[in-house]
Amino acid sequence: MSKSVKKLVEETKDQGYTELDLCDKSLNTIADIPGLTQLRHLVRLTLSHNRITSLPESIGALENLEFLNVFNNHIEELPMSLGSLKKLRHFNAAVNRLSSLPRGLGTASGLEILDLTYNNLNDKSLPGNFSVMKQLRALYLGDNDFETLPSEIGELRNLQVLVLRDNDLIELPKALGNLSRLKELHLQNNRLTALPPELGKFKHHSCADSQNYMTQDGLCSG
Amino acid sequence: MPVQNEIAAPAGYGIGNAICAVCQESFGVDERMVNSNGQILHERCFVCVQCFQPFPDGLFYEYDERRYCEEDFQTLFAPCCKQCGKFVIGRVIKAMQANWHPDCFRCEICNDGLADSGFVKNAGRALCKKCNADEKTKKTGRYVCRKCHTYIPEGEHLMYMGEPVHPWHYNCFSCNKELDHLCRKRDTELYCLRCHDKMGTPICGACRRPVEDRVVHALGKAWHVEHFVCAKCEKPFYGHRYYERKGLAYCETHYNELFGDICFECNKAIVGDVVNALHKCWCVQHFTCVGCNVSLNLRSKFHEFDMQPLCKKCYEKMPLELKKRLKKAEQTAGSRK
Ligand SMILES: [Zn+2]
Ligand SMILES: [Zn+2]
Ligand SMILES: [Zn+2]
Ligand SMILES: [Zn+2]
Ligand SMILES: [Zn+2]
Ligand SMILES: [Zn+2]
Ligand SMILES: [Zn+2]
Ligand SMILES: [Zn+2]
Numbered sequence: 001m002s003k004s005v006k007k008l009v010e011e012t013k014d015q016g017y018t019e020l021d022l023c024d025k026s027l028n029t030i031a032d033i034p035g036l037t038q039l040r041h042l043v044r045l046t047l048s049h050n051r052i053t054s055l056p057e058s059i060g061a062l063e064n065l066e067f068l069n070v071f072n073n074h075i076e077e078l079p080m081s082l083g084s085l086k087k088l089r090h091f092n093a094a095v096n097r098l099s100s101l102p103r104g105l106g107t108a109s110g111l112e113i114l115d116l117t118y119n120n121l122n123d124k125s126l127p128g129n130f131s132v133m134k135q136l137r138a139l140y141l142g143d144n145d146f147e148t149l150p151s152e153i154g155e156l157r158n159l160q161v162l163v164l165r166d167n168d169l170i171e172l173p174k175a176l177g178n179l180s181r182l183k184e185l186h187l188q189n190n191r192l193t194a195l196p197p198e199l200g201k202f203k204h205h206s207c208a209d210s211q212n213y214m215t216q217d218g219l220c221s222g
Numbered sequence: 223m224p225v226q227n228e229i230a231a232p233a234g235y236g237i238g239n240a241i242c243a244v245c246q247e248s249f250g251v252d253e254r255m256v257n258s259n260g261q262i263l264h265e266r267c268f269v270c271v272q273c274f275q276p277f278p279d280g281l282f283y284e285y286d287e288r289r290y291c292e293e294d295f296q297t298l299f300a301p302c303c304k305q306c307g308k309f310v311i312g313r314v315i316k317a318m319q320a321n322w323h324p325d326c327f328r329c330e331i332c333n334d335g336l337a338d339s340g341f342v343k344n345a346g347r348a349l350c351k352k353c354n355a356d357e358k359t360k361k362t363g364r365y366v367c368r369k370c371h372t373y374i375p376e377g378e379h380l381m382y383m384g385e386p387v388h389p390w391h392y393n394c395f396s397c398n399k400e401l402d403h404l405c406r407k408r409d410t411e412l413y414c415l416r417c418h419d420k421m422g423t424p425i426c427g428a429c430r431r432p433v434e435d436r437v438v439h440a441l442g443k444a445w446h447v448e449h450f451v452c453a454k455c456e457k458p459f460y461g462h463r464y465y466e467r468k469g470l471a472y473c474e475t476h477y478n479e480l481f482g483d484i485c486f487e488c489n490k491a492i493v494g495d496v497v498n499a500l501h502k503c504w505c506v507q508h509f510t511c512v513g514c515n516v517s518l519n520l521r522s523k524f525h526e527f528d529m530q531p532l533c534k535k536c537y538e539k540m541p542l543e544l545k546k547r548l549k550k551a552e553q554t555a556g557s558r559k
Contacts, residue, residue, distance in 0.1 A: 069513075138486075165528075
């Protein structure tokens with residue numbers, strides 16, 4: 001670990017800064033950064049563009065964290081304690097090596113934006129309680145290995161953005177039609193042969209609003 | 223006035239020429255004498271003049287130089303309390319053509335003690351001043367001043383500390399002139415009309431009447447707290463955050479509903495400039511790279527990643543395969559435009 005990281009953490013602690021940017025610091029882990037998980041007042045933590053393979057359970061101690069960005073790392077597993085970050089609103093774990101998600105994730109029920117793009121997630125990866133995240137406004141699951149989606153996804157009633165492009169989806173659950181606030185649905189590059197009629201209803205309804213956006217270029221023709 | 227006395231102690235033994243104040247006879251040699259308030263009595267004569275019995279517990283009452291036991295004294299002389307029916311020994315309140323224990327003389331409406339605060343006769347009832355004023359107002363529709371307890375001419379009362387009073391009991395906070403009914407309240411102070419006008423009372427932007435209590439300054443105008451409301455639902459803001467649009471104020475809910483500029487990042491109605499990009503809106507300070515959180519603006523070069531902005535630096539760090547796809551998608555989108 002470089003000296004500058006240690007210094008940044010110390011400075012953040014001494015000055016009471018609420019944001020810490022450790023972007024592109026060649027970190028392999030954050031578990032050995034002294035004092036990092038004692039920054040209780042931290043609201044934003046950015047760890048993008050490192051080579052971190054896992055996050056320590058002690059990250060659950062950052063009780064005021066609202067933004068956690070681990071974009072472009074080598075993370076294979078997330079800690080259960082993520083669920084205890086009750087204030088977490090925006091979690092970006094895109095471009096990592098996740099093949100599963102911890103059960104605790106669903107209990108981070110304040111999450112509004114969850115970005116899991118470009119990982120190794122599949123049908124079995126979603127924790128059973130993920131539909132508890134009722135505040136979720138945007139769910140990014142592009143570039144993963146989903147073949148189907150659980151119908152509980154229809155319970156995320158606040159969802160405005162749902163990205164499912166570049167998966168192996170064969171069909172979509174009818175419950176998707178319950179997502180009445182959906183404005184963006186990205187479906188390209190899947191193995192879909194048809195959209196559920198319920199979704200057609202949504203499309204029709206939502207197209208009246210010029211802000212709505214739906215891509216289905218990747219729909220197979222047969 | 224009857225006097226309650228302690229027992230008189232034996233004064234000594236017979237002296238030759240002393241005579242009993244009761245029976246006027248002399249004392250036998252060695253006969254005990256009783257001294258009661260300076261009178262010398264036979265022990266046998268130191269008894270109640272009514273029942274001729276010794277005084278129980280030595281307690282007796284003297285009236286007109288004659289001694290009575292408690293029971294006979296009360297029967298003969300002591301007043302009866304109109305409220306509880308018992309004798310009143312000690313302080314008697316004589317009021318409403320009756321006698322009362324001080325503690326039994328109470329307002330017939332609110333039951334407050336009247337013995338020390340005074341009372342008013344109202345239709346055969348003893349009332350405290352406050353209840354009497356209320357009764358009078360109820361009956362006549364006219365206010366009774368809480369300071370002097372007389373009627374206030376119609377329309378000339380001043381409500382001060384929640385009670386009607388004659389304005390002339392008070393003086394202007396500024397010029398000290400005696401107030402009349404044209405006086406005004408400002409915060410908790412009273413002012414004559416002239417002084418109040420000089421201070422410049424703000425006029426409510428909604429009802430056009432002067433704002434005398436709490437004033438809200440917003441949209442370049444003054445408002446009664448309860449008149450500064452959302453232009454859509456008309457609910458007062460009461461100090462809550464409001465959003466301005468074309469000279470009108472809205473609550474957050476209706477601002478969002480009507481104008482729809484909600485920041486994708488913070489999910490709040492955007493105040494100030496709006497960044498409109500990628501089919502979304504952002505607060506200027508919330509339009510940041512999805513990869514590294516660096517601030518962007520519409521002139522910054524950024525790539526589109528699932529309709530989110532990705533800065534050039536972050537784009538360069540993406541896996542090669544992903545970079546290629548992003549580039550291709552951008553070209554397709556570009557050619558469609
Ligand atoms: Zn007697
Ligand atoms: Zn009594
Ligand atoms: Zn009373
Ligand atoms: Zn004055
Ligand atoms: Zn008003
Ligand atoms: Zn409203
Ligand atoms: Zn914002
Ligand atoms: Zn960036």
